[in-house]
Amino acid sequence: MITRDDFIWESAEEYHSKAKDYLSSHQLMSYEDSPALYAYMKDQPKVETAAFRFGRACHTFILEGEEVFDDAYVLASGEDVMNKKTNKPYGYETKTFQTWEKAQKKIGITEDDFDLCRGMAAAVRGHETAANILSDGFPEAVLRETYCGVPCQIRIDWVNPRRESIADLKTISDITRFEVQFKSFRYSNQMAFYAAVWAVKFGFMPTVSIIAVESNPPFRVGVWTLTPATIKDARFYNETTIPKFVQSQQTGIYPTNYETERYL
Numbered sequence: 001m002i003t004r005d006d007f008i009w010e011s012a013e014e015y016h017s018k019a020k021d022y023l024s025s026h027q028l029m030s031y032e033d034s035p036a037l038y039a040y041m042k043d044q045p046k047v048e049t050a051a052f053r054f055g056r057a058c059h060t061f062i063l064e065g066e067e068v069f070d071d072a073y074v075l076a077s078g079e080d081v082m083n084k085k086t087n088k089p090y091g092y093e094t095k096t097f098q099t100w101e102k103a104q105k106k107i108g109i110t111e112d113d114f115d116l117c118r119g120m121a122a123a124v125r126g127h128e129t130a131a132n133i134l135s136d137g138f139p140e141a142v143l144r145e146t147y148c149g150v151p152c153q154i155r156i157d158w159v160n161p162r163r164e165s166i167a168d169l170k171t172i173s174d175i176t177r178f179e180v181q182f183k184s185f186r187y188s189n190q191m192a193f194y195a196a197v198w199a200v201k202f203g204f205m206p207t208v209s210i211i212a213v214e215s216n217p218p219f220r221v222g223v224w225t226l227t228p229a230t231i232k233d234a235r236f237y238n239e240t241t242i243p244k245f246v247q248s249q250q251t252g253i254y255p256t257n258y259e260t261e262r263y264l
Contacts, residue, residue, distance in 0.1 A: 002161040002202065008142040012056075015142055015155050022144060022153035023245070025193035028238060029186045031245050035254035050092050054116075054215070055171050057109050061117040062124055062213075063139035063157060063169060074106040075114060088112075116215060120171070123219035130211045130223050136162045145200040148242040154194045165207035166194055175220045178212045182224070191226055192234035205231065 019027065031038040061069045076082075076089035081100040083090050089110050090097040101108040109117075124130050137160035144153045158167040168191060172178055182188070191208045199205050208226045213219060248254050 002159070002164065004138055004141075006201070007138075007159070008144060010142060012140070012155070015153070018153065022151045023147075023242070024153055025190040028193060028241060028245065029189050031248070032186065032189065032237075032241050034257050035244070035248050036256040039248070039254035053092055053107075053109075054113050057107070057113065058117050058120055058171050058213075058215070059157065059169055062121045063134070069117075072107055073109050073114075074104045076100070076108045076110050081108070119217065119219050120213045120215065123221050124169075124211065124213055127211075127221040127223070130213075130221055133160055133163070133165065133167050133209060133211065133223070134158060136160050143197055143201050145197050147197050147200050148239055150242055150246060152193075152197050154197045156194060156198075163207060164204070165209060166191075166198065167209045167211055168194075170210055170212045171215045172212050173215055175212055175214050175222050178222060178224070182210075188226060188230050188234035189238055192231045193238055195231055196235055196238070 027038070027042075030041065057069070057073060060072060076097070078100075080103075081089050081097055089108075090100075092098075092108070097108060124134070137158055139158050141156045141159045142153065143156070144151065146152070156166050157169045159165075160167070168187075170178070170181075170187070172181060187210060191210070195205050195208050205228070208231060210224045210226070211221065212224070213221045
């Protein structure tokens with residue numbers, strides 16, 4: 001039986017700080033899109049967008065629960081953060097908000113965004129399949145293993161030991177677009193990477209699912225389970241890309257992937 005003791009437990013900040021030593025699915029997917037763009041972006045300052053901040057808050061509230069959320073987040077309120085002209089908090093990216101947030105020693109979130117998080121969480125809990133997946137297990141579980149000869153790391157949104165499954169939570173504005181987003185955002189490659197690192201640790205492939213929830217009313221929820229064929233194809237693609245990634249690191253050559261003529 002898989003237990004919590006099989007995993008590494010650390011904060012998101014600590015996990016991401018080790019990216020220079022361990023290959024992650026997001027690094028690999030960025031490299032697959034364009035090695036040259038990956039090489040450029042990895043040296044740029046990381047800027048957190050409002051959308052990413054909101055998604056991170058939703059993950060915490062839905063997967064880790066309200067108690068963990070309250071320990072990490074604080075509602076934006078009070079004169080120091082309110083815009084008197086709009087009677088709403090200043091934007092996350094403004095200096096006023098960031099100064100206020102720093103004084104709170106927590107992550108700030110607007111009441112509007114918090115209400116959306118609560119609505120999304122209730123919708124996920126009300127979806128039979130999603131609720132079943134999340135009924136047993138634990139969130140944000142880290143594994144580090146050598147895969148394809150490369151030290152790799154994964155941080156799994158949800159592990160369900162009873163189902164021997166892993167799940168990833170995605171937020172989306174329109175769930176009818178999820179299957180298009182699934183392809184364009186390379187979710188199959190991400191999940192195949194997770195499954196492969198898991199298989200190195202445990203000796204078998206897990207069941208892999210994605211829970212998608214709309215970020216606005218009516219907060220529709222859907223669950224997609226990836227077929228073994230989908231995982232196999234994506235895993236093959238990953239495993240042909242990892243040696244190229246290693247070669248680029250060794251040579252310092254990062255092609256654009258547009259060097260040769262293409263045809264439409």
